Amino acid sequence: MDYDRYDHIRAVQWRGDHLHLLDQRRLPQEECWLDCRQAADVVQAIRELAVRGAPAIGIAAAWGVVLAGRSGTDMDTALADLRAARPTAVNLMWALDRMRARHAAGADAAALAAEAQAIQDEDLAANRHMGELGAALIASGSGVLTHCNTGSLATAGFGTALGVIRAGVAQGRIAQVYAGETRPWQQGARLTMYELVRDGIAARLIADSAAAHLMKTGAVQWVIVGADRIAANGDTANKIGTYQLAIAAKYHGVKFMVVAPSSTVDMATASGDAIAIEMRDPEELFSIAGKRVVVAGAQAWNPVFDVTPAALIDAIVTERGVIERPTAQAMQAAFRA
Amino acid sequence: MDYDRYDHIRAVQWRGDHLHLLDQRRLPQEECWLDCRQAADVVQAIRELAVRGAPAIGIAAAWGVVLAGRSGTDMDTALADLRAARPTAVNLMWALDRMRARHAAGADAAALAAEAQAIQDEDLAANRHMGELGAALIASGSGVLTHCNTGSLATAGFGTALGVIRAGVAQGRIAQVYAGETRPWQQGARLTMYELVRDGIAARLIADSAAAHLMKTGAVQWVIVGADRIAANGDTANKIGTYQLAIAAKYHGVKFMVVAPSSTVDMATASGDAIAIEMRDPEELFSIAGKRVVVAGAQAWNPVFDVTPAALIDAIVTERGVIERPTAQAMQAAFRA
Numbered sequence: 001m002d003y004d005r006y007d008h009i010r011a012v013q014w015r016g017d018h019l020h021l022l023d024q025r026r027l028p029q030e031e032c033w034l035d036c037r038q039a040a041d042v043v044q045a046i047r048e049l050a051v052r053g054a055p056a057i058g059i060a061a062a063w064g065v066v067l068a069g070r071s072g073t074d075m076d077t078a079l080a081d082l083r084a085a086r087p088t089a090v091n092l093m094w095a096l097d098r099m100r101a102r103h104a105a106g107a108d109a110a111a112l113a114a115e116a117q118a119i120q121d122e123d124l125a126a127n128r129h130m131g132e133l134g135a136a137l138i139a140s141g142s143g144v145l146t147h148c149n150t151g152s153l154a155t156a157g158f159g160t161a162l163g164v165i166r167a168g169v170a171q172g173r174i175a176q177v178y179a180g181e182t183r184p185w186q187q188g189a190r191l192t193m194y195e196l197v198r199d200g201i202a203a204r205l206i207a208d209s210a211a212a213h214l215m216k217t218g219a220v221q222w223v224i225v226g227a228d229r230i231a232a233n234g235d236t237a238n239k240i241g242t243y244q245l246a247i248a249a250k251y252h253g254v255k256f257m258v259v260a261p262s263s264t265v266d267m268a269t270a271s272g273d274a275i276a277i278e279m280r281d282p283e284e285l286f287s288i289a290g291k292r293v294v295v296a297g298a299q300a301w302n303p304v305f306d307v308t309p310a311a312l313i314d315a316i317v318t319e320r321g322v323i324e325r326p327t328a329q330a331m332q333a334a335f336r337a
Numbered sequence: 338m339d340y341d342r343y344d345h346i347r348a349v350q351w352r353g354d355h356l357h358l359l360d361q362r363r364l365p366q367e368e369c370w371l372d373c374r375q376a377a378d379v380v381q382a383i384r385e386l387a388v389r390g391a392p393a394i395g396i397a398a399a400w401g402v403v404l405a406g407r408s409g410t411d412m413d414t415a416l417a418d419l420r421a422a423r424p425t426a427v428n429l430m431w432a433l434d435r436m437r438a439r440h441a442a443g444a445d446a447a448a449l450a451a452e453a454q455a456i457q458d459e460d461l462a463a464n465r466h467m468g469e470l471g472a473a474l475i476a477s478g479s480g481v482l483t484h485c486n487t488g489s490l491a492t493a494g495f496g497t498a499l500g501v502i503r504a505g506v507a508q509g510r511i512a513q514v515y516a517g518e519t520r521p522w523q524q525g526a527r528l529t530m531y532e533l534v535r536d537g538i539a540a541r542l543i544a545d546s547a548a549a550h551l552m553k554t555g556a557v558q559w560v561i562v563g564a565d566r567i568a569a570n571g572d573t574a575n576k577i578g579t580y581q582l583a584i585a586a587k588y589h590g591v592k593f594m595v596v597a598p599s600s601t602v603d604m605a606t607a608s609g610d611a612i613a614i615e616m617r618d619p620e621e622l623f624s625i626a627g628k629r630v631v632v633a634g635a636q637a638w639n640p641v642f643d644v645t646p647a648a649l650i651d652a653i654v655t656e657r658g659v660i661e662r663p664t665a666q667a668m669q670a671a672f673r674a
Contacts, residue, residue, distance in 0.1 A: 028630075028631065028632035029629065029630075178638065180546070181520065181622065182546075183518065183520060183544040183545065183546060184544050186630055189622065189630055189631050190630055190631065193631050193635045194631075194632040197632045197633075197634045197635050198632070202636075203635070203636065204636045204637055204638040205619070205622050205623075205635055205636070205637040205638070206622075206637065206638050206639070207520040207521050207545070207577060207578070207622060208520065208546040209517070209519075209520060209545040209546065209581050209582075210577050210578070210581075210638070210639070210640055210643070211581060212580045212581035212584055212643070213577060213580055213581070213614070213640055213643035213644075214638065216580070216643075240544060240546055240547050240550060241544070241545075241546025241547070243549045243550055243553070244546050244547075244548060244549035244550070244581060244585055245546075247549055247584060247585050247588045248581055248584050248585075250588075251584045251587075251588075277550070282542070285518065285526065285542050285544060286542075288523075288625045288626045289625050289627075289630060290626075290628075291626040291628075292366065293365075293366075293523055293526055293527055293626060294526050294527065294530050294542060295365035295531040296534075297534045298530045298534050298540070298542055299539075299540065299541045299542070300541055300543065301515065301541040301542070301543050301547070301551065302543070302544070302547075303547055306547070306549070306550035306553075307550075
């Protein structure tokens with residue numbers, strides 16, 4: 001299958017002696033690249049959201065460790081700084097643990113670079129594999145709806161949920177893609193639409209609140225989303241708005257798919273109830289594109305994530321396989337340590 | 338009850354020889370007023386959304402008829418132009434039919450002005466009455482969520498759904514108000530927050546897609562919305578996103594209230610299936626605050642309204658009374674001609 005045709009974007013690129021990062025804050029208006037030559041540059045890029053998406057953050061951090069090794073930066077400090085750059089990202093911890101283990105085993109700069117490259121290559125391969133696994137669930141001629149950005153920009157390439165969509169398009173299963181804006185950061189409007197238009201995939205942007213009406217028209221058969229953390233019972237934390245989509249999907253008989261690498265699964269978290277929801281600055285709702293749109297003196301409630309209970313999920317797709325109608329038992333069988 | 342304390346805004350004001358309109362396009366950044374001296378000025382204000390909200394549009398149009406009468410404009414032309422300014426607004430047709438009947442009965446300029454004033458006064462009185470009817474359904478200490486703007490700006494004053502909220506706050510029943518942004522026009526962010534902050538009502542803005550997560554926290558007991566059209570079986574067309582809120586409310590056991598003047602009820606429309614949903618320019622999703630945020634070449638799907646089925650509605654409140662768990666039979670009993 002010719003997946004390359006729908007997979008042109010590489011946002012995290014190692015260039016032999018530095019890390020070349022597509023600055024996602026400036027997309028789609030400008031394609032600007034950052035060159036990180038120190039681990040501290042990578043910390044800053046993660047912290048300021050120049051690089052975003054759980055797998056992409058992990059990969060960038062792994063290269064940050066390589067930069068620390070090359071420049072002789074104290075490795076404990078570098079690891080701690082990278083870990084603190086985005087404290088809730090499970091993939092970040094996973095990638096850093098892997099690099100730390102290689103360093104502890106005495107890896108030199110070349111061996112650290114090989115490990116970072118392996119993390120990156122494995123992520124791309126996992127995404128291609130998840131794409132095939134997820135696409136196999138989708139009937140020919142389907143419409144799908146996605147949320148936030150889970151594509152090449154958020155990963156080593158191809159994407160997780162958006163990888164399933166790329167594979168489904170390549171296989172002729174998906175006839176139309178809809179993308180929610182994903183307020184307040186507009187990752188769907190800014191980033192997913194950028195990817196889909198660049199890769200020539202027919203896509204329509206919708207307001208997040210138009211999703212239920214879209215489902216009612218019969219235009220979508222699957223909602224396909226990524227995950228920030230998947231608990232041991234299948235409950236899934238993801239971008240705010242995911243839960244609302246899952247409820248609307250259940251109401252309309254639309255299927256709901258979560259796509260994420262197995263490093264997103266956190267078997268130490270029993271259920272979604274144990275996942276703390278990060279709250280962010282109300283200012284994100286008060287100003288749009290740098291312009292204040294809400295009256296002075298207003299307050300806001302601005303959670304970043306929500307939790308979709310496993311009962312609303314039809315399939316969890318990881319590179320290890322598909323879990324349909326996830327339960328704690330099925331998750332335990334698939335992901336026990 | 339001291340409702341005046343929470344009701345300071347009057348966006349449509351007759352000033353003896355002209356109509357003084359608060360330009361809602363420029364809120365909350367600027368409080369600019371338009372002076373309409375010809376019916377054509379009112380047509381333009383309605384068409385360009387300087388005045389919005391079904392009841393406010395109807396009232397402004399009634400004053401447009403008065404201006405036509407005063408200036409000797411051909412009345413058939415004026416009525417047709419006003420009617421065409423916002424073709425889907427039921428209240429607009431209703432107000433113009435009322436003015437047309439007075440004109441046809443030989444009303445002079447003063448009598449036409451008296452009729453327009455009556456329409457405006459009756460709307461305010463109806464809103465105060467609906468406020469009391471709706472608030473009586475709300476238990477003390479409740480949190481409520483509203484959508485779009487249904488307040489003083491959208492009516493002669495006090496508002497419909499926001500009138501229930503004002504009454505509920507005044508009566509001490511409502512402890513916290515949440516308002517959805519209401520993409521893409523941001524009426525909730527721009528207008529509802531403006532009203533609530535100006536009237537000293539504790540309110541928090543949320544992203545539209547955060548509503549289900551908010552409900553899960555137990556913070557809201559009622560969703561309270563307005564209506565653009567209510568069909569004969571209780572199905573309700575309202576701002577895009579309303580349907581999604583109703584589904585999420587049902588899922589969480591949160592109650593759902595529709596508040597609108599009886600002029601919004603269209604007994605000639607059997608059900609929501611017969612209501613055509615207006616689609617608007619994709620450009621509304623591509624640019625925010627005048628700045629392009631979506632990649633060139635993107636497409637969008639941008640419906641303005643959706644239909645909430647009566648089965649998801651716990652109460653329809655009009656000035657004629659409350660219909661709980663609306664059915665075609667109950668609607669027929671309340672609104673038969």
